[in-house]
Amino acid sequence: MTPEFLLVAHVPAFGFPGLASHIREALEAGFAARVTQVLPSQLTAELVESGRWAFMLALHGGSVDPDLVWRAKRRGIRTAVWITEAPYEIDLHTPRWLEPWDHVFTNDSASVEVYREAVRNVTYLPWCTNPRVYRPSSVSTDYRSDVCLVGQGFPNRMALLNAIAPALERLHVKLIGDWTGWGDALAPRLKRFVRPGVYDAGEVARYFCGAAINLNIHRDPMPETMPNNRNSRRVPARSPNNRLFDIAACGAFQLVDDSRPDIRRLYREGEEVVLFHDARDLAEKIEYYLAHPDERRRIAEAARRRTLWEHTFRHRLAVIVRSLMQPASGPTRASGDTSP
Secondary structure, eight states: OOOEEEEEEOOOTTOOTTHHHHHHHHHHHHHOOEEEEEOGGGOOHHHHHHOOOSEEEEESOTTSOHHHHHHHHHTTOEEEEEEOSTTTTGGGOOHHHHTTOSEEEESOGGGHHHHTTTOSOEEEOOOOBOTTTSOOOOOOGGGOEEEEEESOOOHHHHHHHHHTHHHHTTSOEEEESOSSTTOSOSOGGGGGGEEOOOOOHHHHHHHHHHEEEEEEOOOOOOTTTSTTOOOTTOOOOOSOOHHHHHHHHTTOOEEEETTOTTHHHHSOBTTTBEEEOSHHHHHHHHHHHHTOHHHHHHHHHHHHHHHHHHOBHHHHHHHHHHHHHSOOOSOSSOTTOOOO
């Protein structure tokens, strides 16, 4: 029988190109599912009651009304949420919000124990990629660079790039994204490298493929350095961003900041991924790897193989689908829940 999924997908405004479509494709192609996709604002009691869905999967999830999740459970719909913004929005994931889900998946391992203070059914499920979109390709000169960073100009990124400005200013550099929304702190000599943000996954992939070196600098999880972070408990971030997997799937080379310990659980350091430790180390590694294209190519190809073996949306959705197929257990409403 064809599994019926209600996919509730919300992506942050600065978000991740194609996330919902990647999930939908993986469900339809990998699990022969029939998927109805809605925004959280479109999820209503009438919609929940009218559907024939066996499963409800929410992405990101913070704006989904928990009373509607309880309603879905009473109809026998198995529910799961894949939190993709931990720990940056961990304050939104209150016990009341977590309790109704049959399964809670989180992109960051450091958040697992925090969520387990409220519920037990929490699983670490790191980011991944869609290799049908992120794949090796030949690109025009418009996409080529010595060094490329696709992402927002967060304060920690600007500070790091400013520190290595003398090494960057003589190179062909592309900074793709909004580099003024977090303050006008980028060194003046680097501003000529900035290009507008790209929100098409295929276009992003072309920039990855065109770069000799992609920089992957993770966002700082602490609210004092990133005022929009909803992380008042100052939960650290241990797991890598989606960019690690997307760049690897392109067969492109990347230098990644050594701020996320889980990277070493997912890729072999020095063989599949190269980490840098500070600004000086980054500048030295940019110079080294620009001069050693064969080594770049070997590492990038190894990272792509690892990604195809272990880190695609089909791999991650297999974990979610297996969990949803398990028999329901536990209460169907929280104590004190008064939803109709």
